[in-house]
Amino acid sequence: MRKLHFTASVFLLFVFSAKAQSLTIDSSYKLAENNYPLIKQYDLIEKTKEYNISNANKAYLPQVSITAIEGYVFGDFPSMGSGSDSKFKFIGIGQVNQTIWDGGATKTQKKILESSTKVKKTNIDVSLRELRSRVNQLYFGILLIDEQLKQLAVQNGILNNNIDKVKKLNENGYSYKMDVDEIQVEQLKLKQQQKDFIFTRKGYIKMLSYLINTKIDDQTKFEKPITADPSPDATIKRPELLLYQNQRDLADVNAEMHKVNLMPKIGVLGAGIMLAPGMSLGNTTISTLGVVGLNASWNINALYKNGNEKELTKLEKDKINVQEQTFLFNTNLQIDQKTADIDRQKEILKDDDAIIALRANIQKGYQLKYDNGAGPLVDLLNAIENEKDAHTQKALHEIQLLMSMYDYQTIIGN
Structure with a gap:
């Protein structure tokens, strides 16, 4: 499965490099996961299990x-066949089980190894x-900045049109020099905001590029994702649930080992002993001795602890169950909070278009007044700023809604 993931990552990287101008949130997830150093542990764990x-x-x-022994023999010992009375003897013991x-x-x-x-x-x-939350913050942060830069460009275009008019009027004596200065001040303020957003965007791009191990530049296009509304009966599919189940399975197989310790062990035993020099027993001189047979062993110590081991296994599984219940409680709470956020953001977004339309009409009205000499420039500049803010708020609400929807998907495990 990990090889398939790696292949998919290489394919995504190839496609991204070939286009060199487009990136999606889903491809960012895959690239981030395959670039994260922790993923190397999959192969290490598998190889360790095999060994x-x-x-x-x-x-x-x-x-x-x-076992080989060269030593001094204490006490009475049969005489040597060779007539030697030496107390120093070589004893060799070999055993096969x-x-x-x-x-x-x-x-x-x-x-146990498989479960572990x-x-x-x-x-x-x-x-x-957990990487998905990091990707969400960076990716949607870049999308939000892009929308804000678009609105700054629109507002700057409006100011450019007006400054041309004001300069001509000033040249003909129909406006004050301070009107030109006012517009230039607003343009400089826009330029400051633009620089701030551009440098922030560069920082986000640098962090995302490092996270997914893919070169991203200012020309890269970040696709705005499309997601469905949260389902009220969505099933939680988080890997934590599989982790708790695997931990319970491990506790069960560890309990099986406790049962194994209660069983006797059966085998075949072969043993040989060699003495040098040999020893004389009556008319027979023996220097080697061999034994072959079945052996059985049964350690009853495990019987004393069997009851406690069963209780310990039950306690371990109870602890895992509590952890799972706590996780589900917190996750469901997060789901409810995120669903409420999504509903709130949708309601707010409904009014944004109406606000923008009204702000645009107001701006046009002040533009007409100023062009006809019936209104001061400051009113027009305020109207332009308010219309820009209306567009910015809508862009902010749209990106916030998208991010909330993707956070929701991350919470439930999709």
């Missing part, structure tokens, strides 16, 4: 141990999901 399972499978291989049945320990150990791997991977999924 551990390989080690677990080796439990059924013959276990060989060899072959497990026939380990009570299910190997099988359970592999299940799932928990670790899901933890990474949870962390990667």
